Amino acid sequence: MDGVLKPRDAREIENAVKWAAAEEQPLEIIGQGSKRGLGRPVQAAHVLDLSDVSGVEDYEPAELVLTVKAGTPIAEIERLVDENGQELSFEPMDYGPLQGSEPGMGTIGGVIAANLSGPRRLKAGAARDHILGMEAVSGRGEIFNSGGKVVKNVTGYDLPRALCGSFGTLAVAATVTLKVNPKPETSASFILTGLADKTAVAALCKAMGSSAEVSGAAHLPAGVGGDESQTVLRLEGFETSVDYRFNSLLDLLRQYGRPNRLDEAGSRSLWQTIRDVTPFAGTTTPVWRVSLAPTNGPGFIEMLRRQIKVQAFYDWSGGLVWLTVADGLVHETEIRETLEAAGGGHATLVRAGLSERTNVDVFQPQPTPLAKLTQRLKTQFDPSGILNPGRMVSGV
C-alpha cells in the first residue's frame, strides 16, 4: 500500500484524505518536496503529492486578486504577476539554496504552509498577510471554502490566515486566493560599511522609524557578506520618490558615515542573497532562524558568542537573526535560554540532520495552555492525526 497518491483536483484530494482517515493511514503532503528539510521528519507510509493540482484559476490584475491551485510552482506565479507589473509583495524566501537543493523550486501551497516571507516582511507582511481565501480538505476529509476572493473581508473566522504556517497539519490546501500588489517602478539600496552590530541595528531602527518607507533593513557583519560589515536599507517606488528618500536617509543617518548607493540591479541581487540566506548556503552546519524585538538582536548574539561559536546576520531591522553554529551541533539549550535572557522571541531550527530534527524541538516550545490549545485545534481538524503527523510538534 506504500506509495504516492497524486490527485489532480480538489475532489481527488478529498477522496484521498477520506480514504486515509478511514484507514488511519498517515500522509506526508508535498508539492515539489522542496521543504522536506523543514520541521520535524514526518513518519508516513504514503505521500500526497499535489504537483498535479496546478494552474491559475483566476487572475484579475485590476482587482489585485489571484486564485491559483496549491501545487502551482511559485516560479510560475512570480513570472505571471511580473508580466502584469505586479508582485507578491511578501517576497517569499527560497529555502532551496540553504537546504542544499536547487533554487526556484517549491509551490504556492508550500509557501503558504510554511508562511514564507522575505526582507519586505517588516513593511509588507508575510504570506499570511496576503492570503484572502482558501479551498482546502480537512483531516476529516471534508472539503471546505474559507475567506473570499476580495481584498476586504471579515466574514467569519480568518481560517485561511490561520492555516498559513500550519505545515499541512490541519488541512490540505487545494486552491488559494492571494492579494497581489503593483510592482515598484524601481529600487535602490543605501549601504553603510564598517559598523558594529549594535550601531548598525540602531541605524536600521532609526531609518525604520522615519517616513522614508524603507522596505528592507539588514546588517551583514564582517565575514558574512564580505571583509567589511555592510548595513543595508532598501528603497522602492517611483524613481523620483526613491531618489528623494535616499537623500532623506543621507540626512538622517549622517552620523553613521558616508553611504554607497546600489542601483536597481545590484540592489535586487543583494536582497536576494539576504532573502535566501545565501551566506550560509553550501555548508551543512545547523542553521537557526530567530525572531525577536529588533533592538534585542545584537545583545542576543553577543551573549550567545560567550558560549558557542556562531556566525550570524540580521534582517528585519535586527528582528530576524539567521545564525549558524560552527561546531556542527545544534545547541538548542544555549540558543533558547539566551534568547529568553535577551528579551524573548522565537527560535526555529531550519537546517539540521534527520536525527537532530527528530530529537530537538524544531519550533519554539509553547507554554502549557498554548500547547493544549494547539493540540485541541489539531484534534478538531485532524482527529485521526493523518496529516503530516509530528511535523511541527510530536503528537501534532
Added chain:
Amino acid sequence: MTAIAMPAPDEDVLSRRQDILKALKSIVPGEGVIHEEREMRAYETDALTAYRQLPLIVVLPETVDQVARVLKYCHENNVKVVPRGAGTSLSGGALPLADGVLLSMMKFNQVLDIDFDNRAVVVQPGVTNLGITRAVEDEGFYYAPDPSSQIACSIGGNIAENSGGVHCLKYGLTTNNVLGLEMVLITGEVIRLGGKHLDSEGYDFLALMTGSEGLLGVVTEVTVRILQKPETARALLIGFPTSEDGGRCVADIIAAGIIPGGMEMMDKPAIHAAEDFVNAGYPRDVEALLIVELDGPEKEVDFLIGRVEEIARANQASHVRISQSEEERMTFWAGRKAAFPAVGRISPDYLCMDGTIPRRELPKVLARMRELSEKHGLGVANVFHAGDGNLHPLILYDANKPGELDAAEAFGADILRLCVEVGGVLTGEHGVGIEKRDLMTDMFTDADLKQQQRVKCAFDEKQLLNPGKVFPVLHRCAELGKMHVHKGQLPFPDIPRF
C-alpha cells in the same frame, strides 16, 4: 425586536442570578459589578440600536486575574459571557444576552509601553484606537487602521472585529498591524501570542482571534505596530457623469501601480445629502464623486497627483479639484466623513449595510440596487471604500411607519446576497454579529461553517462566549466531533498511483 431571534434564555441560569451575582462580587469588589436595571440600561445595545437586550449582570474587571476568575467561574457554572469594549459595533456583536454576563473591558484603559525603536506600543484593550495615535504623535508616529469610530472604539473591539478604515487599502486591517496579544480563554487560562517580534511559528492563533467577534477569548493586552506619519498628504476631488466612469477610473489608478492612502466614492443621493449638510463644495451635477488621497514623500505625492489627474480626465471626469492646502484637503473629507449624519438628516432612520464586491461589478451592483430600492419602496444612498470594493449602502426608512424596519432589513439582506452573488462577501469591516448571522448560509456551505465552528470548539467547547452571534445554527461540539467516515466503507479513490 425584529426577525433576528436570539437563543432562548436558560431558565436555570436566570433562577441562579443571585448566586452568580454574589460570586461575581467576590471576584470584582466595589462598583465593578452592576446589576440594577436602571444602570444596566447603558449596556443594553451597541451601535446597532435596533436591537436591545438587558444583560443578566454587568461586570467591569480591572485586572487580568479578575478576568480569568470571572471566566473560570462562568465556565464552571455554565454561564454565558458577552465580552464588550466601547460598544461601537455596527453588527450587534456586543448585544447582551438575558442569561449572560456582560464583561466590559473599559477599565483596561492604560498605555503600558511605548517603544519607538521597535515601533511597537503595548496597550490595554480599553484604550481607544485614536488613543494609541495620541500617545505617539508627539514623535510623529501613528497607528494606521482608522475605523470611522476611532475616537470612541476600543483597540480590544478592533481586534474582535478586525477593523479597517480609509487607510486600510494601503496600510492593512487590524490583523496586519497587531504584533501580539495577551488573552484569557473561557477556562480562565491566560495565553500570550506574539510580542514585539514579527513572527511566531506554531498555529496562528493571532489570526484566528482577530475578527473572531468575541467568540474565542477575551483580550487583556495588545501590542500593535506604529508607523511614522507620511511626510505629506494631498487629495483630489473628482466628479463623474456616470458610476461606470468612476469605477473605471479607480481600476486605472490601481493598474498604474498607484495605491492611494485613501480612495472613497459617493453616489448622487449621498453627495447631495453631504453637500447640504457641510457645504464641502461638492459638485451636484455628477453621478459619482471620488476622493483620492495620496500620502508619502512630498515629491512622490506631487508626481502622483499629476498621474491621477490624467487618469481621471481620460475617464471623462467632469470635475477635478486638487487640494492646495491642508484645510482644503480636510474640506474634501468633511463631506465624506459626515455622510452618515448627513443622511440622518434626510431620513428619520437608516440602516448602514456593509458588503464587499469585486470592483468590476460596481456598475451592475448599483443598477441592481436601484431595482431593489423600487421593489422594497425605500431609498438608498451609497458611500463606499472604492479602492477595495467595500460598499456601505445606507437604506432610508422611518421606524415609526409600520413595516418599514422589516422592509429595510429585507432590502439590506437582498443587497448582501447580491454582494455574494457577484463574487463578494457579506461583510467587509463591520462583522457578522447578529445582523448578518442568518445570511452566513448564503455565503458558506454547511461544511464550510462546520470547519469554522470546529475552531470555536477548540477554544470554547461549551460555547459560552458570545453565543448567538456569527453562526446561524449552534452545533454542539460533540456532534461536530463525530467522524463521518467508517473504516473500509469508502470506495477506493480513483487516483493515479505511482
